[in-house]
Amino acid sequence: MRNVMLGTVASLALLATAATAEEVRVYNWSDYIDEELLTKFEEETGIKLIYDVFDSNEVLETKMLTGSSGYDVVVPSGTFLQRQITAGAFQPLDMDKLSNKGNLWDVIEARTAQYDPENAHSINYMWGTTGLGVNVGKVTEALGADAPMGSLELVFNPANMEKLADCGVHFLDAPAEMIPAALNYIGEDPDSHDPDVIAKAEAVLMAVRPYITKFHSSEYINALANGDICVAFGWSGDILQARDRAAEAENGVEVAYTAPTEGALMWFDQMAIPADAPNPDAAHKFLNFILDAQNMADASNYVYYANGNKASQEFLVEDVIGDTAIYPDEATLENLYTTTPYPQKVQRVVTRLWTKIKSGT
Amino acid sequence: MRRAVLIAVPYLWLLALFLIPFFMVFKISMSDAILAIPPYGPTMKDGFRELISQLDFENFVFLTTDDLYWKAYLSSLKIAFIATVLTLMVGYPVAYAMARAPEEWRPTLMMLVILPFWTSFLIRVYAWIGILSTNGFLNQFLMGIGVISEPLTILNTNTAVYIGIIYTYVPFMILPIYAALDRLDASLIEAAEDLGCSRFKAFWLITFPLSKNGVFAGCFLVFIPALGEFVIPSLLGGSSTLMIGKVLFEEFSFNRDWPVASAVAVVLLLILIVPIVLFQMNQQRAQEAEQ
Numbered sequence: 001m002r003n004v005m006l007g008t009v010a011s012l013a014l015l016a017t018a019a020t021a022e023e024v025r026v027y028n029w030s031d032y033i034d035e036e037l038l039t040k041f042e043e044e045t046g047i048k049l050i051y052d053v054f055d056s057n058e059v060l061e062t063k064m065l066t067g068s069s070g071y072d073v074v075v076p077s078g079t080f081l082q083r084q085i086t087a088g089a090f091q092p093l094d095m096d097k098l099s100n101k102g103n104l105w106d107v108i109e110a111r112t113a114q115y116d117p118e119n120a121h122s123i124n125y126m127w128g129t130t131g132l133g134v135n136v137g138k139v140t141e142a143l144g145a146d147a148p149m150g151s152l153e154l155v156f157n158p159a160n161m162e163k164l165a166d167c168g169v170h171f172l173d174a175p176a177e178m179i180p181a182a183l184n185y186i187g188e189d190p191d192s193h194d195p196d197v198i199a200k201a202e203a204v205l206m207a208v209r210p211y212i213t214k215f216h217s218s219e220y221i222n223a224l225a226n227g228d229i230c231v232a233f234g235w236s237g238d239i240l241q242a243r244d245r246a247a248e249a250e251n252g253v254e255v256a257y258t259a260p261t262e263g264a265l266m267w268f269d270q271m272a273i274p275a276d277a278p279n280p281d282a283a284h285k286f287l288n289f290i291l292d293a294q295n296m297a298d299a300s301n302y303v304y305y306a307n308g309n310k311a312s313q314e315f316l317v318e319d320v321i322g323d324t325a326i327y328p329d330e331a332t333l334e335n336l337y338t339t340t341p342y343p344q345k346v347q348r349v350v351t352r353l354w355t356k357i358k359s360g361t
Numbered sequence: 362m363r364r365a366v367l368i369a370v371p372y373l374w375l376l377a378l379f380l381i382p383f384f385m386v387f388k389i390s391m392s393d394a395i396l397a398i399p400p401y402g403p404t405m406k407d408g409f410r411e412l413i414s415q416l417d418f419e420n421f422v423f424l425t426t427d428d429l430y431w432k433a434y435l436s437s438l439k440i441a442f443i444a445t446v447l448t449l450m451v452g453y454p455v456a457y458a459m460a461r462a463p464e465e466w467r468p469t470l471m472m473l474v475i476l477p478f479w480t481s482f483l484i485r486v487y488a489w490i491g492i493l494s495t496n497g498f499l500n501q502f503l504m505g506i507g508v509i510s511e512p513l514t515i516l517n518t519n520t521a522v523y524i525g526i527i528y529t530y531v532p533f534m535i536l537p538i539y540a541a542l543d544r545l546d547a548s549l550i551e552a553a554e555d556l557g558c559s560r561f562k563a564f565w566l567i568t569f570p571l572s573k574n575g576v577f578a579g580c581f582l583v584f585i586p587a588l589g590e591f592v593i594p595s596l597l598g599g600s601s602t603l604m605i606g607k608v609l610f611e612e613f614s615f616n617r618d619w620p621v622a623s624a625v626a627v628v629l630l631l632i633l634i635v636p637i638v639l640f641q642m643n644q645q646r647a648q649e650a651e652q
Contacts, residue, residue: 058614065617067398087396173600175615214517215600228495344394344617351615355429355608358600 023048024282027063027071029269030055032126034302041289047282056217064089064274071274072283075125078115078268079176079341090121090272097284098123100291108308111338112268122270123287124308126237126300129266129328129336130177131259133220133239137252138167138230150258152185155233158207165211168229170220175354177265178205178233180339184263191339195349205357215358221245227253235267236325237305244304257325259332266336268308383630390623391416394616401619420624429608430625434632436603440519440594441587444526448583449576451527452534456575457568459535460542471539474532486525486596493521493597517599525593530586534579541575542568574647581640585633605629 030053042049052071054060057080063069064076064084076084084090095101101123108124116122134149142163148154155161161169171178180190182201192198213229220232225245232239236257243255271290273283289295297315300307304319306326313321320326328336342350392415395402403415424430459470477485492498493516500512515521545568553563569576591606598604605625612622 056614061617062614065398065400083396087398087400089398344396348616348618351611352427352429354615355611359603360601 022046022279022282023050024073024279024286025050025052025071026073026286027052027054027060027069028073028075028125029053032075032269032303032305034298037295037298040295041286044289045282045285047285049286068276069274070278072277072279073271073273073286075269075271078112078270079339081122081270081272082115083341084272085116085121089275091275091277091280092120093122093273093287094280094284097281098288098291100288100293103291103293103296103309103311105308105310108268111266112270112308114338114340115268116270116272122272123291125269125271125290126303126305126307127266127268128236128305128326129259129264130172130181130233130235131239131257131264133224133232133234133242133255133257135167135224135227135230136254136256138227139164142167142230149256150261152181152260152262155231156182156185156204156208158211161208161211164231165213168213168223168231169211170214170216170223170229170232170234171212172234173215173217173358175350176339176342177267179350179353180265180337181233181260184337190263190265190337193340193342193346195346198346198349198353202353202357209357209360224255225249225251225253227251237303240304240323240325259325259328259336261335263335263337264332266338383627386623386626388416389619390420390621390627391418392620393419394618394620399619400617420620421628423621424624424628430605430628433603433605433608434628437588437590437605438632440522440526440602440604441584441590444523444530444587445580445584447523448527448531448534449580452531452579453538453576455531456535456538456542459539460545474535478532482529483592486529486592489521489525489528489597490516493524516597519598519602521597522594522602522604525597526583526587526590529593530583533582537578537582538572538575541572545571574643577640577643581636584636588633589629 024047026049028051032053033051038049038051041047057077060074060076061080061084063071064074065087067089081090104119104123108127109119112122112124113119132150132154134154136149139147139149139154143154143160148157148160153160154164155169155171179198179201182204183192183197184190186200186204188197188200217234218238220229220234221238221242222245223229224232224239224242226249227246232242236259239255239257243257246253246255271287273280273287277283290299291309293309293311294315295312296307296309297312300312300320301315301317304326306320324332389401392401392403394400403412405412407415455474459467459474462470490497494500495512495514495516497516499515500509503509504512515524549567549571550563553567554560558566589606589609590604591610594602594604594607595610609622609625609629612618612625616622
């Protein structure tokens, strides 16, 4: 869910330093790791690392459900992981080979266990929230000093959206995230699987539809940073990237991220080993390398997402560990909700509703 | 013997590249979506008899229950039709100019038409995003020379989809028309003009009818891929651009419903077969006429 780039998947085959036949193929989200870590893994283990990236959970899921993907390590998000485990796409982890497993954070493990019972098939790589990115100056200009910047009122109240329409609002093109948010706004269970409840999201989204500039899952990073739009409903780390890009450009744009006070979706990206992985042994070595406290801290310090590794926290820079937008405080953490995968029939209802909202058909 | 082999080759080609893939998709369209690898069942693993007994037309019936599908087919047909007419209007004059150009220029002109294919199709479509966006080259240029004062919204509309299709497929229109015009006997035009035809009338009565086969070939080469186009509407079109290629993608990835996605594809193929058969008949007639 992170810095998503449309287009063909870029393949980044790193030159192996060691002359060994052994290799491990990792398939992760784009812009989601410090590439120096990849070189470090090869140097430490002598295993050739082939690192490919993808841009959406659906792309990964199609590969997993087709089978014979050829990958040893993949990184689906929680709900997708759960469904793929049911389909038999992943093998249980061999805990004896993961000596660093003790570094994991029990708070996160308790939450990821709802997707992967007992965390038998996966380890947490990173996690984040879905919330509001605002261009502080422009939103204040449109709505006044008391603009509800940290509330869902900002994007689901048509009166506010009407005033924001001129400066531009982007929503994620991700029904499994936006429909729960709409349900949460009207006080329904965001994780409802009842088609009658899900249908209530339609009225909420349709009321603000005329004021939404675009449904897209990555363009908002640049658009926010350049000041082309004033609000984006998007993923935490992406909006933080927009904030940093705007600060670097010194273009006078101030971007802020908040997880809505009414509650925000918390998602988890999990590393898992496909059932038919060609080299499960090397895959475990890669997972154990990622579980190392220093390595995981390096990754988080680079991509600005929180991780599920308790031991890594002492190596995190203050910009990351001290930022409540990345590591929420207790009160915000309490307010975060998670979702579970929709059954096939309900999924169809959700996709259909989303098509209707986007295209009006 | 030799004759049999010669006849067998095109049929084998048809079998390997059309019929076998078609039946694979058709079989999936009659199965049910399940959560497994692969995400549909039954498969050959369940035994042949079991497989046959469980196949049904349920997914095709489903397509009739939701107006999304026929709206998407109709919208795709409309977009493909308009785009084909526009491509013809752009391509014909270019082909005509090429055919009338001095002999020594023609290889160069031909090269210019083919040259864009050296760059990836995807990159070329991406480039249009940079040209058409609100702060893109086109708007900056038009505002710079003072034609417009407010930037035009072209990207994420159907206009951008038409531009994308015309740009991408115009070589497929130019080449067959050029081939037809190139063979045209110039003395026919001279004769028409000697007999009192205006240049325009000569074109309309002689040149255009004789290039008709090229026009037909070009139109089908543009219309058929444009109908199922996915990349151009998803990159350049807006969320209200409804095309069957996008619907198919959503069925396949968001709904994980390969059987319904396959049913959509089978129906799309049936829609395409009509123009393809017309095209074939036209080609055959043209060949017979030549003999």
